[in-house]
Amino acid sequence: VTAVAAYFQIAKSRGAQVVHEILGAAFLGYIVTDRWSAYTVITAFMRQVCWAHLKRDFQRFVDRGGLGRAFGEEGLRLTKELFTIWKSYENEEMGRRVMQEQMAEVESGVGKLLAEGEQAEDKKVRGFCKKLLELAPALFLFSRVRGVEPTNNRAERALRPVVLWRKGSFGTMSDEGSRFVERIMTAVMTCRLQGRSVLEYLREVCAAQIRGGRIPS
Numbered sequence: 003v004t005a006v007a008a009y010f011q012i013a014k015s016r017g018a019q020v021v022h023e024i025l026g027a028a029f030l031g032y033i034v035t036d037r038w039s040a041y042t043v044i045t046a047f048m049r050q051v052c053w054a055h056l057k058r059d060f061q062r063f064v065d066r067g068g069l070g071r072a073f074g075e076e077g078l079r080l081t082k083e084l085f086t087i088w089k090s091y092e093n094e095e096m097g098r099r100v101m102q103e104q105m106a107e108v109e110s111g112v113g114k115l116l117a118e119g120e121q122a123e124d125k126k127v128r129g130f131c132k133k134l135l136e137l138a139p140a141l142f143l144f145s146r147v148r149g150v151e152p153t154n155n156r157a158e159r160a161l162r163p164v165v166l167w168r169k170g171s172f173g174t175m176s177d178e179g180s181r182f183v184e185r186i187m188t189a190v191m192t193c194r195l196q197g198r199s200v201l202e203y204l205r206e207v208c209a210a211q212i213r214g215g216r217i218p219s
Contacts, residue, residue, distance in 0.1 A: 003157040005149070008191035010164065012180040018043040032147055034154045037137070046140040054153040057081045059130065069124040076115055084108050088144075088152055098148075105145040112141065160191050 013020045018040045025033070034050040035041045041049065060081060063074025087108065091101040119131035134141070144150040164187050174180045193200045206218045
């Protein structure tokens, strides 16, 4: 999902090969993702890790209790601070430079938390921190690159109707069915992002097909 278009693909794998197929070998943009292993094929300098997912991870440490509870609580505190700053920036209550200055303090706090966590007694905390430190450039890319967001909520919202459709229809049973779902949802979501009428666009597509003309963009 981008600001002006959405693309859906149904695949039999969630592996790195599918990521390459979608983005292309010469991808030079920035992408917001969760921490699924397939995305490691994208350099951390071109990737933003979703902070909504990280918030849930910190909450799980709090819920587990024990040695990891304090770690989770500090992670949640920093996450709350991050989202508070970002919301103020989105609402134009602060300028970009002020946002970056305040976010730098949060980044410093996160770096300190992860460094300490890597030496923690709790094995799960150590493992979590080690993996996040490997993704350090991908934690605050959103504060440096204009247009990048701290969460992949935009993609999650676009995917939700398809998830509900799949649950209600039990998915697709043929390659032809999969291609239809991919294409119709790509058209529907892209039209919504652009503020265009889905019905009018599909009418234009059908008319162009009947006339043998060029399919409208």
